Amino acid sequence: MKANADLLRGALEPVILEVIADGATYGYEIAKAIEKASEGRLLAQEGTLYPALHRLQKQGLLDAEWAVSPEGRQRKHYQLTPLGRKQRQALRKEWTEFTRAVNLILGIEHVQPQLAW
Amino acid sequence: MKANADLLRGALEPVILEVIADGATYGYEIAKAIEKASEGRLLAQEGTLYPALHRLQKQGLLDAEWAVSPEGRQRKHYQLTPLGRKQRQALRKEWTEFTRAVNLILGIEHVQPQLAW
DNA sequence: CTATCATGCCTAGGTAAGCTAGGTATCAGC
DNA sequence: GCTGATACCTAGCTTACCTAGGCATGATAG
Numbered sequence: 001m002k003a004n005a006d007l008l009r010g011a012l013e014p015v016i017l018e019v020i021a022d023g024a025t026y027g028y029e030i031a032k033a034i035e036k037a038s039e040g041r042l043l044a045q046e047g048t049l050y051p052a053l054h055r056l057q058k059q060g061l062l063d064a065e066w067a068v069s070p071e072g073r074q075r076k077h078y079q080l081t082p083l084g085r086k087q088r089q090a091l092r093k094e095w096t097e098f099t100r101a102v103n104l105i106l107g108i109e110h111v112q113p114q115l116a117w
Numbered sequence: 118m119k120a121n122a123d124l125l126r127g128a129l130e131p132v133i134l135e136v137i138a139d140g141a142t143y144g145y146e147i148a149k150a151i152e153k154a155s156e157g158r159l160l161a162q163e164g165t166l167y168p169a170l171h172r173l174q175k176q177g178l179l180d181a182e183w184a185v186s187p188e189g190r191q192r193k194h195y196q197l198t199p200l201g202r203k204q205r206q207a208l209r210k211e212w213t214e215f216t217r218a219v220n221l222i223l224g225i226e227h228v229q230p231q232l233a234w
Numbered sequence: 235c236t237a238t239c240a241t242g243c244c245t246a247g248g249t250a251a252g253c254t255a256g257g258t259a260t261c262a263g264c
Numbered sequence: 265g266c267t268g269a270t271a272c273c274t275a276g277c278t279t280a281c282c283t284a285g286g287c288a289t290g291a292t293a294g
Contacts (some may be wrong), residue, residue, distance in 0.1 A: 122250085123250085144242070144243070145240095145241060145242050145243080163242095164244090164245080167243075167245085168244095168245080175254085176238095186241090190241065190242060190243095191244090192242065193240095193243070
């Protein structure tokens with residue numbers, strides 16, 4: 001998975017915003033959600049994910065709130081701010097356009113994004 | 118184009134190998150080829166491109182050779198080594214699989230790469 | 235003749251971000 | 265008691281894009 005590090009840089013933030021929009025709320029769950037939603041192909045290391053969440057919060061894209069799980073564990077729950085929802089759309093668009101440009105060069109056909117939200 | 122910096126990181130090397138395979142040989146031409154092949158959407162800054170070419174050469178993916186243009190200018194011509202050709206295919210594959218994984222999360226349909234080479 | 239622009243190469247330093255490798259703590263199950 | 269899963273965190277390493285400069289020549293406009 002190491003070779004994916006450079007690739008991940010452009011994709012991590014849209015991916016995080018997406019899984020949170022889809023219902024994942026706290027760090028550990030977000031990591032699992034990314035793994036599951038990508039069918040095991042994407043792995044956000046803790047040392048990557050937690051700083052990224054703090055970054056997004058600092059940028060005003062996420063709100064955070066501590067809560068206790070039924071088992072008594074501390075969890076920090078995140079949710080999208082209005083700005084975060086806007087940014088989610090913006091990053092989706094940027095991702096789509098960028099990959100289209102690269103696919104153009106690589107000679108790979110591109111698809112339209114599904115309007116699935 | 119600044120926002121693309123993180124995205125570019127995972128894509129620059131496959132893109133460079135691709136345009137060289139498609140006939141671009143020296144730095145300035147490679148830069149223009151990337152711009153043209155992406156229909157103006159991708160821009161590899163000189164401060165990004167030249168170090169990348171040196172990196173690829175150091176990795177044994179490119180061979181370089183100085184030559185003089187018809188106008189008398191010095192040009193450094195690059196070509197893929199056998200290893201570079203292998204890596205081109207490997208990076209194409211990696212790019213395709215990675216974007217597939219991200220698209221899975223973002224809910225974007227993916228396509229099969231065309232066998233266009 | 236002389237600017238200016240395109241061509242053509244280069245790199246030092248700033249910055250950002252993923253990863254490694256650690257740390258801390260609780261709960262469940264054996 | 266021990267191990268593994270859960271749950272959070274960060275310091276430091278490393279890599280690589282970008283900014284902003286540098287140098288040089290040829291072509292073109294004025």
